[in-house]
Amino acid sequence: MPFFPVPPIVHIPDRLLEDLEHDGWTMSDDIIPAGLAHRLLSEGRQRWQQGQFHAATIGRTSTQQHNAAIRGDTICWIDEPSPYPDSAEFLQCAALLRQTLNRHFFLGLRHLECHFARYEPGAGYARHIDQHKNTGFRKISMVLYLNQDWQPGDGGELCIYDPDEPDREVRRIIPKMGRIALFRSDTIPHAVLPSGKTRWSLTGWFRNDTPF
Ligand SMILES: O=C(O)CCC(=O)C(=O)O
Numbered sequence: 001m002p003f004f005p006v007p008p009i010v011h012i013p014d015r016l017l018e019d020l021e022h023d024g025w026t027m028s029d030d031i032i033p034a035g036l037a038h039r040l041l042s043e044g045r046q047r048w049q050q051g052q053f054h055a056a057t058i059g060r061t062s063t064q065q066h067n068a069a070i071r072g073d074t075i076c077w078i079d080e081p082s083p084y085p086d087s088a089e090f091l092q093c094a095a096l097l098r099q100t101l102n103r104h105f106f107l108g109l110r111h112l113e114c115h116f117a118r119y120e121p122g123a124g125y126a127r128h129i130d131q132h133k134n135t136g137f138r139k140i141s142m143v144l145y146l147n148q149d150w151q152p153g154d155g156g157e158l159c160i161y162d163p164d165e166p167d168r169e170v171r172r173i174i175p176k177m178g179r180i181a182l183f184r185s186d187t188i189p190h191a192v193l194p195s196g197k198t199r200w201s202l203t204g205w206f207r208n209d210t211p212f
């Protein structure tokens, strides 16, 4: 087990839980300890340089497809427990967040599956819902953004759509360093708009099945 001199403090404001409950999505710039997002970017970059990333697929194992026109990122899964201190610390934060979500929503969330994602300039992810057809294990999606100095003109926003009217945009979220987006995996249509620059993130899904 990695050793952390100071356990992470994860503060989740009530407002955030209320938004998630009422709207199905929320965002915050203050959940993850300052500095951790920067260290996670370094870990992602290092693992990318070591060739640990591969093209992302769409759908479940038996029907997996690779289609860069729909989904253009490359990913690197984070194991639990993680041998990397920074993603291990992130998983500790995620566990605290999971406990808070369980206390509030009684979802019985048992673990987080998560990966780093890197979008090259021009790549995006077409509108979709995160819960796979016929399986309901993914309950809450979480994306932590790892981009310094992201400007409004740089694209790559997370676009949230209205579940009742999926052509209607509700919000564009700029993927800036340390920002977290949380949304229901079963109902919230969302897309990554084409990115103007290399775009880094850490994407995860809180699930209610047993870890594999
Ligand atoms: O990176 C994002 O903003 C969202 C990514 C996403 O929708 C996914 O990986 O399923």
Ligand SMILES: [Fe+2]
Pocket (backbone or CB within 6 Å): 128, 129, 130, 141, 190
């Ligand atoms: Fe998604």
